Amino acid sequence: MTLNLRPILVSLRHHKLTAFLLLLQVAVTCAIVSNVTFIVERRIERVNVISGVDESSLSVIGSAVTRKDENLPARYATDLTALRTIPGVQMAVAVDSVPFGGSESSYGTCASKQDFEQAMASRTAFSKQGGCLQVDTYAGSAGQIEALGLKLVAGRDFVDDDYVTDSDHVHSTVISRELAQRLFHGESALGKELYSGSGKPIRVVGIVDTLLRPQLRGDKNQYTMLWPMSPGYGNVIYLLKSAPGDRERILKQAPDVLLGQSRERIIDVDGVSTFTQLRMKYFRRDVTMIGLLIASALGLLFVTALGVAGLANFWVQQRTRQIGIRRAIGATQGDILRYFHVENFLIVTGGIVLGMFLALMLNIFLMKYYELPRLPGVYLPIGAILLWTLGQLAVLGPAWRAARVPPVVATRSS
Numbered sequence: 001m002t003l004n005l006r007p008i009l010v011s012l013r014h015h016k017l018t019a020f021l022l023l024l025q026v027a028v029t030c031a032i033v034s035n036v037t038f039i040v041e042r043r044i045e046r047v048n049v050i051s052g053v054d055e056s057s058l059s060v061i062g063s064a065v066t067r068k069d070e071n072l073p074a075r076y077a078t079d080l081t082a083l084r085t086i087p088g089v090q091m092a093v094a095v096d097s098v099p100f101g102g103s104e105s106s107y108g109t110c111a112s113k114q115d116f117e118q119a120m121a122s123r124t125a126f127s128k129q130g131g132c133l134q135v136d137t138y139a140g141s142a143g144q145i146e147a148l149g150l151k152l153v154a155g156r157d158f159v160d161d162d163y164v165t166d167s168d169h170v171h172s173t174v175i176s177r178e179l180a181q182r183l184f185h186g187e188s189a190l191g192k193e194l195y196s197g198s199g200k201p202i203r204v205v206g207i208v209d210t211l212l213r214p215q216l217r218g219d220k221n222q223y224t225m226l227w228p229m230s231p232g233y234g235n236v237i238y239l240l241k242s243a244p245g246d247r248e249r250i251l252k253q254a255p256d257v258l259l260g261q262s263r264e265r266i267i268d269v270d271g272v273s274t275f276t277q278l279r280m281k282y283f284r285r286d287v288t289m290i291g292l293l294i295a296s297a298l299g300l301l302f303v304t305a306l307g308v309a310g311l312a313n314f315w316v317q318q319r320t321r322q323i324g325i326r327r328a329i330g331a332t333q334g335d336i337l338r339y340f341h342v343e344n345f346l347i348v349t350g351g352i353v354l355g356m357f358l359a360l361m362l363n364i365f366l367m368k369y370y371e372l373p374r375l376p377g378v379y380l381p382i383g384a385i386l387l388w389t390l391g392q393l394a395v396l397g398p399a400w401r402a403a404r405v406p407p408v409v410a411t412r413s414s
Helices: 005-014 016-047 072-083 113-122 144-148 177-184 244-261 275-282 284-318 320-328 333-370 379-403 408-413
Strands: 058-065 091-095 105-110 132-140 152-155 172-176 193-196 201-208 224-228 235-241 272-274
Touching: 005 016, 005 333, 016 284, 016 333, 016 379, 058 072, 058 244, 058 275, 072 091, 072 235, 072 244, 091 144, 105 113, 113 132, 113 193, 132 144, 132 177, 144 224, 144 235, 172 177, 177 201, 235 244, 244 272, 272 275, 275 284, 284 320, 284 333, 284 379, 320 333, 333 379
Parallel strands: 132 224, 172 201
Antiparallel strands: 058 235, 058 272, 091 132, 091 235, 105 132, 105 193, 152 201, 172 224, 193 201
């Protein structure tokens, strides 16, 4: 039996306000769920970002020297020697920061001396000067690259002659692959000079595959370079490499070992953790936000499903006699089922069309005030399919009850 749309459209016209309210609910749900899905996908991508570091084997201990006249290089050397005596410690190095560690050192860096001097003379932000970028640096003692587990894709690791004690005189660096491509536009960066800090040339001796900034910044998280020097201030992070199963035990011993070397220091309890814990702590807010957004979206979808089912139930009660008449003149149960599913499909489709427009408007608002990227078009059909499916499932129960109305009901009602 061919379905005639005319009775459905006539019925909807008689219930314009009710149908419009449901359509509006579907539209709002479509707009919000499309954007929430996009935001959640980006948050998940951010939480799972690859740091480039061998996270499963690393532990960190933050220490701050309290003596102003402390000989820092000697202090670090003594501490590292003591830490290496802990059973299970494979490597120990002193660094000034690590990915997800919070603290960072950032310098304007240019691929040529001319660009560097122009940026300095014009007092222009390095990120806005052609050939220049704002780059985060990691200063560390010998063995930093190996301890971090970074993958060297070109050039070499630092050698003894590279290490200095004064950041103004750093003359060699290892940079990330993305920074090399961005500064030198696809040409080999090995052997080339870049300019940063004091403006003296720093030669690129190696390139690592991936190394994140300590603090993530949008999509520019790979602009990093390593400096061959121990931290220049009293705040230092001792990086310990071990088997994953040894980390907890080592972390319990390490603070006592450091205090045994000198008690004129502060070891913050929050600064003693495995790298895995460090990462979890850094993304704690993102994980919470993902949970809240998913719960909100599911709640909104549930309310919409209730609205669809509730309205369908109401209409079944209102049209019991009409349904009985249709059954009496030959309509099958399948025809009645199809009638309510098509009616729901028309309302939900109208809501989806309006919802797509609202989704784009909402995305523009989020782009303007929350720096969210443009909503990819793929999220709109995903939201549409989700709402169509939800609508059809929600109306299934009332539609089935309507289909079971016997033809004799028409006679009783009259």
